[in-house]
Amino acid sequence: MVKTSNLSSFLWEDAPDENKFSECVHCGMCLEACPTYQETGLEHHSPRGRVYLIKSAAEGKLQLNNYFKEPIDSCLACRACETACPSGVQVGALIEETRGQLYHATPAKGAGRVVQKLFLRDIFPSPKRMQLLGKMTRLYQKSGLQRSARKLKLLRVLPAHLQEMEAALPKLKTSPLLGRGGELYSAYGEKRATVAMITGCVMDVVYSDVNEATLNVLRRNGCDVWIPKAQKCCGALHLHAGDREQAKQLAKHNIDVFLSNEVDAIIINAAGCGSTLKEYDELLKNDVRYAERSHLFAEKTKDVSEFLVDLGLIAPKGKLDMKVTYHDACHLAHAQGIRQAPREILEMIPGLVVEAMPDSDRCCGSAGIYNITQPEMASQLLDRKMNDIPSGCDAVAMGNPGCMMQFQVGVVKHHRSEQIVHTIQLLNDAYEREDSDGGMPT
Amino acid sequence: MIDAPLDEKRKQQMIDALSRVVGKKSILYRYEDVMAYECDGYTIHKGLPAAVVFPSNTEEVAAIVSYLHQQQIPFIPRGAGTGLSGGATALNGEVIISLVRMNKLLHVDYDNRRAVVQPGYINLKLSNSIASKGYYYAPDPSSQATCTIGGNVGENAGGAHCLKYGVTTNHVLGLEVVLPNGQIRRFGGTLDTPGYDVLGLLTGSEGTLAIVTEITVRILKKPQEVSTVLALFDKVTDASQAASDIIACGIIPAALEMMDAMAIHGVESGNYPVGYPKDLAAVLIIEVDGIAAGLQEQIEEIMQVCKNHHVREVRKAKDAAERARWWANRKTAFGAMGTISPDYLVQDGVIPRSKLPEVLERIGQISKQYGLRIANVFHAGDGNLHPLILFDSRVEGETERAVEAGSAVLKACADAGGSITGEHGVGVEKMEDMRFIFNDIEIEAQMQLRDVFNPNSLCNPHKMFPKPARCVEMKRLSREVPAVNI
Numbered sequence: 001m002v003k004t005s006n007l008s009s010f011l012w013e014d015a016p017d018e019n020k021f022s023e024c025v026h027c028g029m030c031l032e033a034c035p036t037y038q039e040t041g042l043e044h045h046s047p048r049g050r051v052y053l054i055k056s057a058a059e060g061k062l063q064l065n066n067y068f069k070e071p072i073d074s075c076l077a078c079r080a081c082e083t084a085c086p087s088g089v090q091v092g093a094l095i096e097e098t099r100g101q102l103y104h105a106t107p108a109k110g111a112g113r114v115v116q117k118l119f120l121r122d123i124f125p126s127p128k129r130m131q132l133l134g135k136m137t138r139l140y141q142k143s144g145l146q147r148s149a150r151k152l153k154l155l156r157v158l159p160a161h162l163q164e165m166e167a168a169l170p171k172l173k174t175s176p177l178l179g180r181g182g183e184l185y186s187a188y189g190e191k192r193a194t195v196a197m198i199t200g201c202v203m204d205v206v207y208s209d210v211n212e213a214t215l216n217v218l219r220r221n222g223c224d225v226w227i228p229k230a231q232k233c234c235g236a237l238h239l240h241a242g243d244r245e246q247a248k249q250l251a252k253h254n255i256d257v258f259l260s261n262e263v264d265a266i267i268i269n270a271a272g273c274g275s276t277l278k279e280y281d282e283l284l285k286n287d288v289r290y291a292e293r294s295h296l297f298a299e300k301t302k303d304v305s306e307f308l309v310d311l312g313l314i315a316p317k318g319k320l321d322m323k324v325t326y327h328d329a330c331h332l333a334h335a336q337g338i339r340q341a342p343r344e345i346l347e348m349i350p351g352l353v354v355e356a357m358p359d360s361d362r363c364c365g366s367a368g369i370y371n372i373t374q375p376e377m378a379s380q381l382l383d384r385k386m387n388d389i390p391s392g393c394d395a396v397a398m399g400n401p402g403c404m405m406q407f408q409v410g411v412v413k414h415h416r417s418e419q420i421v422h423t424i425q426l427l428n429d430a431y432e433r434e435d436s437d438g439g440m441p442t
Numbered sequence: 443m444i445d446a447p448l449d450e451k452r453k454q455q456m457i458d459a460l461s462r463v464v465g466k467k468s469i470l471y472r473y474e475d476v477m478a479y480e481c482d483g484y485t486i487h488k489g490l491p492a493a494v495v496f497p498s499n500t501e502e503v504a505a506i507v508s509y510l511h512q513q514q515i516p517f518i519p520r521g522a523g524t525g526l527s528g529g530a531t532a533l534n535g536e537v538i539i540s541l542v543r544m545n546k547l548l549h550v551d552y553d554n555r556r557a558v559v560q561p562g563y564i565n566l567k568l569s570n571s572i573a574s575k576g577y578y579y580a581p582d583p584s585s586q587a588t589c590t591i592g593g594n595v596g597e598n599a600g601g602a603h604c605l606k607y608g609v610t611t612n613h614v615l616g617l618e619v620v621l622p623n624g625q626i627r628r629f630g631g632t633l634d635t636p637g638y639d640v641l642g643l644l645t646g647s648e649g650t651l652a653i654v655t656e657i658t659v660r661i662l663k664k665p666q667e668v669s670t671v672l673a674l675f676d677k678v679t680d681a682s683q684a685a686s687d688i689i690a691c692g693i694i695p696a697a698l699e700m701m702d703a704m705a706i707h708g709v710e711s712g713n714y715p716v717g718y719p720k721d722l723a724a725v726l727i728i729e730v731d732g733i734a735a736g737l738q739e740q741i742e743e744i745m746q747v748c749k750n751h752h753v754r755e756v757r758k759a760k761d762a763a764e765r766a767r768w769w770a771n772r773k774t775a776f777g778a779m780g781t782i783s784p785d786y787l788v789q790d791g792v793i794p795r796s797k798l799p800e801v802l803e804r805i806g807q808i809s810k811q812y813g814l815r816i817a818n819v820f821h822a823g824d825g826n827l828h829p830l831i832l833f834d835s836r837v838e839g840e841t842e843r844a845v846e847a848g849s850a851v852l853k854a855c856a857d858a859g860g861s862i863t864g865e866h867g868v869g870v871e872k873m874e875d876m877r878f879i880f881n882d883i884e885i886e887a888q889m890q891l892r893d894v895f896n897p898n899s900l901c902n903p904h905k906m907f908p909k910p911a912r913c914v915e916m917k918r919l920s921r922e923v924p925a926v927n928i
Contacts, residue, residue, distance in 0.1 A: 022784040022836075026485050027777035028524040031588040032564055041496065041542035041562070042470075043523060049478035056477055067474035084587070086777025088713045 009057040009064050012104045014244055014286070016054050016097040023089045024051045030091070033084035035363045035381055036074050044071045047081035047091045054098050064105035072098050074377060076370055077240060078330035078363035092335065093282060096239050103242030120243050124201055124233045125250060131176050134205035138172045161375035168409040169206075176204040177211040178227065185215060185225040192222030193264045193311060198254075198277065200270040201233045203401045210401070213428035214269045214304055220431055221314050225267075230257045234268075236276035239283070240368040251280045252290060255297045266297070269304040269424060271400035272368060275335035277301040303332060304424055305341040305399060313344075318433025319351035320426065322394040326354065327385070327407070328361035329400035342399055342423045349430045355390045362388075366406035378406070386410040395419040397426055443514050443898045447535040448492055456515060456537070460495050463505045468496040468543070479538055482520070483585075484528040486787065486841060487870045491518070491532035496543045500618060500626060500655040506539060507653065508624030511900060518902045519653040521562060521593030524585040526776075526788055527869025529597065529648045533904055539653060541592050547571055548656070556615055558658050561592020568659070577661045580607040583865070584773040592654050598646030600865030602697040602772070603729075605823035607662070609865060611645040616658035619644065622651075622901040631658060643891070648867045649902040651895040665731035668696070669741050670765045673726040673748040673756040674719065678702055681724035682798040684751040685822040688728065689795060691747065693740050698823030699727040699772055702802075705817040705830065712778030714770040722754075726822065727768055775819045776830065783815070783832035787844045790866040791855030795825045804854040805829050812847040814840070826864035827855065853878055868906045876908055 010016060030047040031037050037046035044053060050071055056062045072095060079092045108116045123129045140146050149155055155163050178199040195218060199211050218225050231254060235247035254277075258266050268274040276283075278301050281294040302310070326346060332338045339361070346354050365371055365381030385407075389396060396407055396418050407420045448456065457471050470476050471493040480488040492515075497503045510517050517537040520530040532538055545562035550572060557568060557579070565586040569578040582601035583589055589599070595617070600609040607613075616631035630641045644651055675681040685698055701709065702724050710718055718725060726748070730740045741758060748756045759765040779786040793801050802818065805827075809816040817830040829851050833844040848871075852862040856878035863872060876885060889907055892899070 023780040025777060025780040025784075025786055026481065026483055027780075028483055028522055028585060028588050029774065029777050031522055031524075033587075041540070041545070044475060044478040046478075052478050052480075053474075062474060062477060065474070067472055071478075083713075086709075086712045086714065086774030087780030089780065 007060050009060055009062060010098075010101045012101055014097055014100050016058060016094050016101070018058065020090050020094050021051050021055045021058065023087045024048065024055075025087065026052070027086065029086055030081035030084045033080040035076060035078065035080065035365075036377060039377065039380055042071075045074050047085075047089075050075060051089065051091060051094060054094055057098075064102055066106060069102050069106055072102060074374060076330070076363045076365070076367040078367060079334035080330065080361065080363065083334050083361075093279070096242075096244075099240070099242030100244040101242075103244070116241065120238050120241055120246060124237060125246065127178060127201070127232060130201050130205055130233070131178075134172060134176060137169070137205075141169075141171055159375065161371065161379060164409050164413055165371070165405070168405070168412040170408060172206065174208045174212070176208050177215065178204050178231070179229050183227055183229055185219055185227070187222045187224050188219045190222055191224060194224045194226070194262070195307070196226045196228065196258050196261070196263045196266045198231060198234065198258075198266060198268045198273065199227060200268065200273050200401065202405075203270045203273075207401050207404065207422065210269060210422040210425055213422070213425045214267070217308070217424055217428050217431065218267065218304070221308060221311060226261060226263065228257050234273040234276045235283075236272050237368055239276060244283070248283060248287070251283055251294070252287075255280065255290060255293050258300075259293055259297060263300065265302045265307055266300045267302055267304050267307055269399065269422065271303065271329035271331035271336065272402055274301065274303045275331040278336060303336060303338055303341070303399065305345055306336075306338050309341040309344050313348060315348050316427060316430035316434055317350065318430040318435070318437055320349055320430050320433065321351050323353040323355060323392055324395045324397050324426065325357045325390050325393045326360060326423070327357060327364065327396055327398040327403060329398055329403050330361070330363050330367070332399050333361040342397070345423055345427055346397060349426060352426065352430075355393065357390060357396075358388050360388075364403050364406045364410075366400075366402040368402060371406055371409075382406060382410045382413075386414045386416065389416075389418060393418055395421050395426070397421050397423045399423050443516055443900055443903065448515065452513075453492055456509075456513065457493060459509050460493065460506060460537075463509070464495055464497055464502055468498070470494040479520075479523070479532070482523040482525045482528060482530045484526050484531070484869065484871055485785070486845060487528050487531060487533060489531055489533040490535060491538040492535045494538040494540055496540050498543050500620065503539065503541075503544075503620045503653055503655050504624050504626050507620050507622065510537060511623045514898065514900065516900050516903045519592070519596065519649045521590035521596070522564075522585075522588050524589045525593060525597060525869065526790070526866040527597075527863070527871040529867050529869035529902070529905060531870055533870060536903070541590065541653075541655075544592075544655065545590075550661070552577065555661050555663075556658055557661050558656060559591050560656060561595070561654050562590050563592075565589050565591055565594060568661075572661055573664070576664050578664050579613070579659060580604075580662050581610045581613055584776065591657055591659065595645050595654050595657055596647070596649050597865065597867040600821070600826065602699055602769075602821060604865075605698055605821065606694050606696045606731075611642055613660045614641055614645050614657060615660055617641060617644055617654055618656035619652035619654050622896045622898075626655070627652075646867070648869060648906050650892055650899075650906055651901070653901065665696075665733075667734040667737050668729065668731040668765070669737050670727065670729045670759040670768065671741060671744055671748075671756060672759070672768060673728065673745075674722055674754045675724045675726070676722070676752065676754050678724045678802055679799045680751040680753070681726050682802065682822065684748050684753070685726060686795050686798065687747045687751070688744055689823060691743060693730065693743060695728050695744075695823055696731045697727065697729040698821070700818075700820045700822040701725050701772065701775065702818040704815055704832075705775055705819045708778045708782050708817055708830075709771050709775050711781040712774060714767070714774050714778070716768060716771045727772055772819075776828075779817065779830055779832060783834065785833050785835045785841070785844075787831040787833065787848050788866070789827070789829045789831065789848050789851045790863045791827045791829070791852055791860060792862075792864040793825045793827060793855050793858045793860035795822070797858040797860070798822065798825065801827070801854055801858050805851055808847055808850045808854070812843050812850070814844055814847055816847070816851075821864070824864070825860065849875055870905060873906060874908050876906075
C-alpha cells in the first residue's frame with residue numbers, strides 16, 4: 001500500500017484521462033463481452049486488463065514499449081465492453097488516447113511508416129485523392145488488369161489476408177456521390193426536414209450505391225438534402241491509429257463546413273464514422289474555441305436509421321420476397337446504442353422475413369483497419385461470424401462499410417452466397433419496387 | 443517450499459520446463475504480460491506472479507503441478523479472476539495456473555439431470571446451453587456472465603437465487619482434481635458416496651487443497667412460472683422488517699434482495715438504471731417461482747407484508763423484460779460503484795436475519811467513525827450482507843481506513859452471531875478476521891486438514907488462515923504434523 005510517486009509514462013498531449021480509468025473497479029464483468037478475450041483467455045487482452053495496463057503506465061509502472069503496445073493494438077475498439085460495464089467505463093476513448101501516446105512513443109518504422117503516412121496523412125484527408133484511388137481501382141477491375149494479375153498469380157506476393165480482400169473487393173460500379181452533381185437535393189413531396197449528408201470515404205468510393213440509396217430514401221421521407229463539397233474524412237481511422245493531430249484538423253474542418261448552414265440533422269450512414277462524429281466534442285475537449293460548436297455538431301449528428309425512425313419512416317409498399325438477418329455493427333450497437341432502429345426499418349418492409357443472428361453484436365473482425373493490421377485475430381472472428389449466419393438467408397444487412405467489406409471477404413472465403421447489403425439499400429429497394437409496381441413518387 | 447522469488451536462472455529453467463508441457467504460446471512471464479495478473483476482483487493486495495501458465499487438459503495440469511512440486515515452487519489456480527477476497531493473487535510471486543482455456547461443456551445427461559464441465563467453463567454459459575431443453579444451473583453469482591464454474595467451486599459461490607436453491611456445494615456431484623503433488627484423483631460422481639464428504643470439503647477450499655480439473659454439477663428443470671415484486675421503502679428498518687416477515691410467514695422466495703440509498707445511488711448512476719426515485723431509503727426485490735398454481739397467492743401475501751411495513755410503492759414485474767431490467771441493475775451493483783467512487787471494498791458478512799436492523803445501524807456508525815461512505819447490498823433472505831466500503835486509494839491512508847472499517851463490519855457480524863463470509867471466501871482479505879470466528883485450536887485443526895492434501899502448502903500458500911507468525915505456538919505445532927500422502 002505504498003504510494004507510487006513515479007511519474008506517468010504518458011508524456012504527450014491528450015494523455016489517457018485519469019477520471020476514465022479510475023472508474024474501473026476491476027470487477028471483470030467485461031471479460032466475456034470482449035472478442036479478443038474470448039479467443040485468447042488472456043487477461044491483458046481483455047478490457048479490464050487493458051485498462052489496468054493503461055493505469056499502470058499512468059503510474060509509471062510500465063514503459064511505452066512494444067510489449068505494452070501489443071495488447072493495446074490487439075483491441076478491436078468494438079466497445080462491447082462498454083455495453084457490459086456496470087460503471088460505463090469509456091474503454092474505447094482510453095484505448096484511442098493510449099494509441100495517441102504510442103503514436104509518439106513507438107513511431108512506425110520503414111515500409112510501415114511510409115504506408116501509414118501515405119494513407120493517414122495524404123490519401124484519407126483528401127477526398128480528391130481518395131476518389132483517384134477509387135478511379136484507379138475501377139480501372140484495375142475493368143481494364144482486364146485484375147484478370148491478368150489473377151491469371152499470372154501476381155497477387156501471390158501479397159500476404160494471404162490481402163489476397164482474400166482483393167478477391168472479395170466488390171466491383172466498383174458507379175463514381176462517388178460527393179461532387180458528382182450539385183450540393184442541394186430537394187425533398188420528394190411535402191418537406192419535413194432539412195439535413196446535411198456526410199458521404200464518408202470508404203462508403204463513397206467502394207459503396208457509392210449505398211450513398212445513392214441513402215440520398216433517395218432521405219428525399220422520399222421529405223428531406224431537403226445538402227451534400228457540402230468541402231467535407232472531408234471524419235478522422236476515425238486516424239484516431240484508431242493514434243494520429244490525433246490529423247484527426248483534430250479534420251474534425252475542425254468538418255465542424256466549420258457543416259455548421260455554416262442551418263440544418264436539422266447531419267446524417268451519416270457509416271457506423272464507424274458516426275461514432276467518431278458524435279464524439280468530436282470528446283476529441284476537441286481541450287480546445288476552447290471549438291468546445292461549444294463541437295458539442296452542437298455532435299448533437300446534430302444522426303445515424304440514418306436512427307434519424308428516419310425518429311422522424312417517422314414512410315412505410316414502403318413494395319414487397320421484397322427475401323429472408324435476411326441483421327448484424328449489429330459495433331460502432332452502431334455498442335458505441336451509439338443503436339440496435340432497434342435498423343431492425344424496425346427491416347420489419348416495416350413488406351414480405352421481408354428477418355431472422356435473428358445469434359450474438360449479432362459480436363465484432364466481425366473488420367474494426368477499421370484491424371483486418372489489415374491484425375489479420376490472424378480478424379480472420380478467427382470472421383470465421384465465427386460466418387458460422388453464426390442463420391441458414392437459408394438471402395442477404396445479411398448491416399450499417400457499416402467496414403463490416404460490409406469484411407463480410408464480403410467471408411462470403412468468398414467460405415463459398416457462401418448471401419448478398420451483403422446496407423439496411424438502407426433494402427429500404428430503397430422496397431421503395432423502388434413500389435414505384436415499378438405502380439404509384440410513382442410524388 | 444521456495445518462499446522467496448525465484449532467481450533468474452531457476453526461473454528460466456522453470457519457464458523452459460513448463461513450455462515443454464504446454465507450448466511456448468501458453469505461458470507468460472514478461473513483466474508487461476503478467477502485470478494484468480497482479481490482482482483479481484480484490485485490488486487492495488497485489489503481487490506479480492513469476493509466470494502464468496495455461497494448460498488445456500487435466501494431464502497438462504498434472505504435469506505442471508508435478509514439476510512445480512518436484513521443484514518445490516508454489517503455485518495458484520485461477521479462473522476468470524473475479525474473486526472478491528484475493529484468493530487468486532500471487533502475493534509472493536507464485537506461478538499462476540490459469541484454467542480459462544479448459545472451458546468446455548463435456549457432457550449433459552438430461553435423464554439424470556447432471557452436466558460435466560471443465561473448470562474454465564463460464565457459469566452462465568451452462569444455463570444458456572441447456573435452456574432450450576428447459577433446464578438451468580441454479581447458483582447465480584452476480585458475476586455469472588464471466589466467472590468460471592471452477593472458481594465457483596473454489597469459493598463455494600452463492601448468488602441471489604441461492605436462498606431457495608442452495609449454494610455451489612449443494613450442486614456439485616463429482617470432482618476430478620489434481621493434488622498438489624501432481625496426482626489425479628476423482629471424488630463423488632453419484633448422488634451420495636459412503637465415507638467422508640470429500641466433495642463438501644473441497645468445495646470452498648479456495649484452492650488450498652487441490653486444483654479442480656472437471657466438475658459434475660446438478661442441473662434443474664426451469665420453474666413453470668416466475669414472478670417478481672419490487673418494493674420501495676422510505677425507511678431501511680421497514681424494508682428489513684418486511685424481509686424478515688416474508689420468510690417468517692412461511693414463504694421461501696427464490697430470491698430476496700435489498701439495496702439501501704447509497705447502493706441505489708450507485709446503480710442508478712451506472713449503465714443499467716431502473717429509474718428509482720431519488721429519495722428512496724431502500725428497495726426490496728422479491729422473486730417467487732415454482733408451479734404456477736398458488737404463486738399468485740404468494741405474491742399477494744408478500745405485497746401485504748410490505749404494506750404492513752409502510753411500503754411507498756409495491757408492484758409486480760409486468761413482463762420478463764422488466765424483470766430482466768431489475769435484475770441487471772441489481773447484479774451490476776458492485777461494478778457500478780465505480781461511478782460514485784474510484785475504489786470499493788466489498789464485505790461479505792452473514793448474520794441471523796432478525797438482527798438485520800441492529801447490524802445495519804452498527805454499519806452506519808462504522809461509516810461515520812471511519813469517515814467513509816458505505817453502500818449496502820444484501821441477500822436479505824439469507825442474511826448475507828455486502829456492505830461496499832467506498833474509498834479512494836489515491837488519498838493517503840484511505841485504503842488502510844477502508845480495510846479497518848471492513849474488519850469492524852465483520853466483527854459486528856460475528857458479534858451478532860453471524861460469520862465473516864457468506865460466499866466470497868477468506869482469501870487474503872479476511873485471514874486475520876478468521877479469529878472473530880475461530881480460536882487457535884480450531885484454526886490449527888483446519889490447517890492440519892489442509893496438510894493432509896497440501897502438506898507443504900505449495901498450492902495457494904499464505905491464504906485463508908491467520909499468519910502463523912502471530913502465534914508461535916501454532917507454528918511449532920504445524921511442524922510436528924506428519925505429511926500424509928493420499
